[in-house]
Amino acid sequence: MIPGAFDYHRPKSVAEAIALLNDLGDDARPIAGGHSLIPMMKMRLASPSHLVDLRGLADLAFIRAEGGEVVIGAMTTQHQVIASADLAARLPLLRETALQIADPQIRYLGTIGGNVANGDPGNDMPAVMMCLDAQYEVQGQGGSRRVAAREFYQGAYFTALEPGELVTAIRIPVPPAGHKAAYEKLKRKIGDYAIAAAAVLLEVSGGKITRASIALTNVGETPLLADAASDLLVGQAPDKALCKKAGQAAAAIAAPASDARGPVAYRRQMAGIMTERALIRALGL
Amino acid sequence: MNDMTPNQKERADKLEGMGCKRKRVEDVRFVQGKGNYVDDLKLPGMVFGDFVRSPYAHARIKKIDVSKALALPGVKAVLTAAELKPLKLHYMPTLAGDVQAVLAEEKVLFQNQEVAFVVAEDRYIAADAIELVEVEYEELPVVIDPFKAMAPDAPLLREDIKDKTDGAHGKRKHHNHIFTWEVGDKSATDAVFAKAEVTVKEMISYQRVHPCPLETCAAVASMDKIKGELTLWGTFQAPHVIRTVGSLLSGIPEHKIHVIAPDIGGGFGNKVGAYPGYICAIVASIVLGQPVKWVEDRIENLSATAFARDYHMTTELAATKDGRITGMRVHVLADHGAFDACADPSKYPAGFFNIVTGSYDIPVAHLSVDGIYTNKAPGGVAYRCSFRVTEASYCIERIMDVLAQKLGMDPAELRLKNFVRPEQFPYQSALGWEYDSGDYHTAMQKALKAVGYDQLRAEQKAKREAFKRGETRELMGIGVAFFTEIVGAGPSKNCDILGIAMFDSAEIRIHPTGSIIARMGTKSQGQGHETTYAQILATELGIPAADIMIEEGNTDTAPYGLGTYGSRSTPVAGGAIAMAARKIRAKAQMIAAHLLEVSEYDLEWDIDGFRVKGAPDKFKSMKEIAWASYNSPPAGLEPGLEAVNYYDPPNMTYPFGAYICVADVDVDTGSTKIRRFYALDDCGTRINPMIIEGQVHGGLTEAFGIAMGQEIRYDETGNVVTASLMDYFLPTAVETPKWETDFTVTPSPHHPIGAKGVGESPNVGGVPCFSNAINDAFSFLGSTHIQMPHDNWRTWMAAEKLGLHG
Numbered sequence A: 001m002i003p004g005a006f007d008y009h010r011p012k013s014v015a016e017a018i019a020l021l022n023d024l025g026d027d028a029r030p031i032a033g034g035h036s037l038i039p040m041m042k043m044r045l046a047s048p049s050h051l052v053d054l055r056g057l058a059d060l061a062f063i064r065a066e067g068g069e070v071v072i073g074a075m076t077t078q079h080q081v082i083a084s085a086d087l088a089a090r091l092p093l094l095r096e097t098a099l100q101i102a103d104p105q106i107r108y109l110g111t112i113g114g115n116v117a118n119g120d121p122g123n124d125m126p127a128v129m130m131c132l133d134a135q136y137e138v139q140g141q142g143g144s145r146r147v148a149a150r151e152f153y154q155g156a157y158f159t160a161l162e163p164g165e166l167v168t169a170i171r172i173p174v175p176p177a178g179h180k181a182a183y184e185k186l187k188r189k190i191g192d193y194a195i196a197a198a199a200v201l202l203e204v205s206g207g208k209i210t211r212a213s214i215a216l217t218n219v220g221e222t223p224l225l226a227d228a229a230s231d232l233l234v235g236q237a238p239d240k241a242l243c244k245k246a247g248q249a250a251a252a253i254a255a256p257a258s259d260a261r262g263p264v265a266y267r268r269q270m271a272g273i274m275t276e277r278a279l280i281r282a283l284g285l
Numbered sequence B: 001m002n003d004m005t006p007n008q009k010e011r012a013d014k015l016e017g018m019g020c021k022r023k024r025v026e027d028v029r030f031v032q033g034k035g036n037y038v039d040d041l042k043l044p045g046m047v048f049g050d051f052v053r054s055p056y057a058h059a060r061i062k063k064i065d066v067s068k069a070l071a072l073p074g075v076k077a078v079l080t081a082a083e084l085k086p087l088k089l090h091y092m093p094t095l096a097g098d099v100q101a102v103l104a105e106e107k108v109l110f111q112n113q114e115v116a117f118v119v120a121e122d123r124y125i126a127a128d129a130i131e132l133v134e135v136e137y138e139e140l141p142v143v144i145d146p147f148k149a150m151a152p153d154a155p156l157l158r159e160d161i162k163d164k165t166d167g168a169h170g171k172r173k174h175h176n177h178i179f180t181w182e183v184g185d186k187s188a189t190d191a192v193f194a195k196a197e198v199t200v201k202e203m204i205s206y207q208r209v210h211p212c213p214l215e216t217c218a219a220v221a222s223m224d225k226i227k228g229e230l231t232l233w234g235t236f237q238a239p240h241v242i243r244t245v246g247s248l249l250s251g252i253p254e255h256k257i258h259v260i261a262p263d264i265g266g267g268f269g270n271k272v273g274a275y276p277g278y279i280c281a282i283v284a285s286i287v288l289g290q291p292v293k294w295v296e297d298r299i300e301n302l303s304a305t306a307f308a309r310d311y312h313m314t315t316e317l318a319a320t321k322d323g324r325i326t327g328m329r330v331h332v333l334a335d336h337g338a339f340d341a342c343a344d345p346s347k348y349p350a351g352f353f354n355i356v357t358g359s360y361d362i363p364v365a366h367l368s369v370d371g372i373y374t375n376k377a378p379g380g381v382a383y384r385c386s387f388r389v390t391e392a393s394y395c396i397e398r399i400m401d402v403l404a405q406k407l408g409m410d411p412a413e414l415r416l417k418n419f420v421r422p423e424q425f426p427y428q429s430a431l432g433w434e435y436d437s438g439d440y441h442t443a444m445q446k447a448l449k450a451v452g453y454d455q456l457r458a459e460q461k462a463k464r465e466a467f468k469r470g471e472t473r474e475l476m477g478i479g480v481a482f483f484t485e486i487v488g489a490g491p492s493k494n495c496d497i498l499g500i501a502m503f504d505s506a507e508i509r510i511h512p513t514g515s516i517i518a519r520m521g522t523k524s525q526g527q528g529h530e531t532t533y534a535q536i537l538a539t540e541l542g543i544p545a546a547d548i549m550i551e552e553g554n555t556d557t558a559p560y561g562l563g564t565y566g567s568r569s570t571p572v573a574g575g576a577i578a579m580a581a582r583k584i585r586a587k588a589q590m591i592a593a594h595l596l597e598v599s600e601y602d603l604e605w606d607i608d609g610f611r612v613k614g615a616p617d618k619f620k621s622m623k624e625i626a627w628a629s630y631n632s633p634p635a636g637l638e639p640g641l642e643a644v645n646y647y648d649p650p651n652m653t654y655p656f657g658a659y660i661c662v663a664d665v666d667v668d669t670g671s672t673k674i675r676r677f678y679a680l681d682d683c684g685t686r687i688n689p690m691i692i693e694g695q696v697h698g699g700l701t702e703a704f705g706i707a708m709g710q711e712i713r714y715d716e717t718g719n720v721v722t723a724s725l726m727d728y729f730l731p732t733a734v735e736t737p738k739w740e741t742d743f744t745v746t747p748s749p750h751h752p753i754g755a756k757g758v759g760e761s762p763n764v765g766g767v768p769c770f771s772n773a774i775n776d777a778f779s780f781l782g783s784t785h786i787q788m789p790h791d792n793w794r795t796w797m798a799a800e801k802l803g804l805h806g
């Protein structure tokens, strides 16, 4: 439970942070809230020689509207996401999800940038970002680029980030008022990662579902976009039987590991049940 | 106390004696973060030890190379079995008559077993250095399942004792067998079963769990080579025994060993035994002449220090058609892990598991227990229960429900029908115990009434019908459990540890101004001894509890005692303090008689002093008597007011209780909501109702953890997969149900103050109650027994097996 030795750096700007990361090379890691990285370091699953602390980058902690998008700075804490009245009104799914992450102490420090950049399939925000079709602003030595959340996750702890790059912000297209969304997470206790969880986003018009998007947490190496399940909803009149069918379609793509949370068959089934319940709740059925 | 005058009541209230909801005095320091734990200790020149542990569950050690670790600046020493062997310290004796490797010599037998001990100037260097110790292993086949361990061709685990055909408790029947323990009348029991009208049989497993105290195990050893004295601070539930063992092992005379247990952050049985960390810290301190600190981390605590349970109980009941139990038969396969390090009284290799007939008048019974070695961590401690009592309680309370189901009888009714009746006490059980007192029917009926049992059953019936009609996906379960514990080990005729009888002790000293210091042989780990012992004294001696200091844990100053576990503090040391107080009161009476110039027979005790019978204004308070004892003792009487008592209890005590739980199970996710939990405890005389309630809350929370999620689980290669709190279920306040507590009072007839002990009752009664609730939810579908823990996925699997998912 004691990490290996490391040097500590506290840059004052994004440019300085990126320069440091590039100078120090592979043995350097950015640290944001530290609530994923430090536990791994304590178990010596990660032993970076240099930590580049992003907490000096005050300009990365913001939540603002830009046209039809909400932009959230990477260093915004999960607590700040919960506390934002604007987010609660326009993107209640984010607040709902953040409230199901860990516990208040962790949320005061853990950042949304760290949560999406970490690449742990247990993190809750990545599936939600995929569901919302968010884009990540990524900055490196060569400049900045945008990567869709749906393209970002490649394997457990393996993302589209290149060494020396940072996620600086998350851009989320705000769904129209009246949209329906929910995040259902099954867990063993407070502070636990999901046995399975599902994020859903829907638009309903004229008694029919006109848009649907579903993503799953912790039932694969990466968060999963359940396309077949959402396709099955579009154009249909919502009812419970339909939600069940969509749940089954979501379960079909789940490929969870067997661990203390349960065997594969159970966790796969739970991906379906969480999807079904999220749909039912979002649709008010 | 209803016949007190207002004046007497006011004086009694001032004492804050027995029955008072006195606030815990120790909390003043704990809530301010000013407790003093082992890890708070800092000594000049202190260095730190850390273990190299085995990644394998079973492997031969081919080579250990410590050179790189020794070369790291700041590393002071690296101990391996090679260094300990010449001192004959590479193995240490266990309390169960086995030996346990301190540092593995030729083989490792469980994952995270101690292989080398690195000592360095600070913790960080030690942690780096353990990665530099190179150990070459050759993997061997692993045995995790105790049933497979007894197969004829199962791998031999304990090569060190392979030629030992006799264990501490008789013949060993297999190379992985430790002992067989038999109690009861086998032929009479078999005969009853042969002609029984109804029988039930179930394999009931109580999974391996871990006490997981908030503070892990730790020690600081400091050898003063000039004086030849060793001081050992540590997380010891039984400091005096640790000193004796330390002396026997090290050869240092007992009076030159000072063992100090400072504040302890929870023990629950985890801190009774001796661990390699203690021995290595001592040896390292002797070698280096510097104080050595060893503090384990959470993973080490969960994976290497003493586990609990792992009992696999094949359980049978015989009964008449109308529900009278006629016999009980139990066979237990007890998985002890790689070494038999159970902390039981010497004569009881399966603890007091023979309390397994529970609260019922069962005419004949037979019990046999086979202890088995596997490639798992050693232990088998009494996790918040007297020795193996929670296993026994789970066994009987689960099989009672199975029988009720078979008979088509309500589980509460079956219990009421078979309870030992009040007039049968003292009651001789078929498996050899004498229950001191009880009124089970009253307790059960009070519980049933309090929860509205009949309405609950009616609601359940309606819900089951709705479930069958497809209107709900929720099942309602009602758990009933009635437990009888056996605590207060114990009478010297039954109980010893390493040959030392399990008495306990108190030494009371009254100062001239009438305040008191009392020292005890026990050691609180959160139970609130500083508060409750003072209350016993306050009532016995008429001195306000606020003027009494209780001290424990320093073997130089405290009288010898066997420590705190198995709910023994109140039954044993509580007896000692009351008896010592009575010696003082007898002397005080002589002094009062002298002061009041009357015969001591003319005096009577009145709350806080003595008064002359029939002359109420002629009175001497204990404070005045205390002063007089130093100032003007009667001629011929020794000055001072002090007493010591070593209390050898005449019997165990038998607390009991009736618990009822209502649970709602979501069959589609397997998650469970505990809607209600009602706990009625009868622990005899109640010393501090608030502390009792706190103990019950804590014990129920642990029972909830065990029943609903805790498991130390190994994969088939022997990796322990639940070794951190990410995976080992420790409920938080959010998951913890709301507790409703209640009580009846049936004093122990043989205990000086009638108290029985309560700290462990809620764990003993709680686990079966939760489990019965979950099992009850599914029983109408034909399920008889679902194994613990009842976490989401297992409950879902149970539903799946019953075809509930369509």
Ligand SMILES: Cc1cc2nc3c(=O)[nH]c(=O)nc-3n(C[C@H](O)[C@H](O)[C@H](O)COP(=O)(O)OP(=O)(O)OC[C@H]3O[C@@H](n4cnc5c(N)ncnc54)[C@H](O)[C@@H]3O)c2cc1C
Pocket (backbone or CB within 6 Å): A029, A030, A031, A032, A033, A034, A035, A036, A037, A038, A039, A054, A074, A075, A100, A101, A102, A103, A106, A109, A110, A111, A112, A113, A114, A115, A117, A118, A122, A123, A124, A125, A161, A165, A166, A167, A168, A191, A192, A193, A194
């Ligand atoms: C007990 C416990 C329970 C938890 N439960 C949950 C849960 O239920 N759900 C959940 O989602 N999370 C959970 N977490 C994780 C928590 O939410 C973390 O805070 C979060 O995953 C990471 O955010 P952080 O700011 O702490 O990142 P850090 O731990 O500092 O970093 C995580 C990783 O991301 C990298 N990184 C951080 N910021 C950036 C950036 N801007 N650009 C590029 N790389 C970056 C770091 O180098 C590191 O590799 C839990 C944590 C704990 C300790």
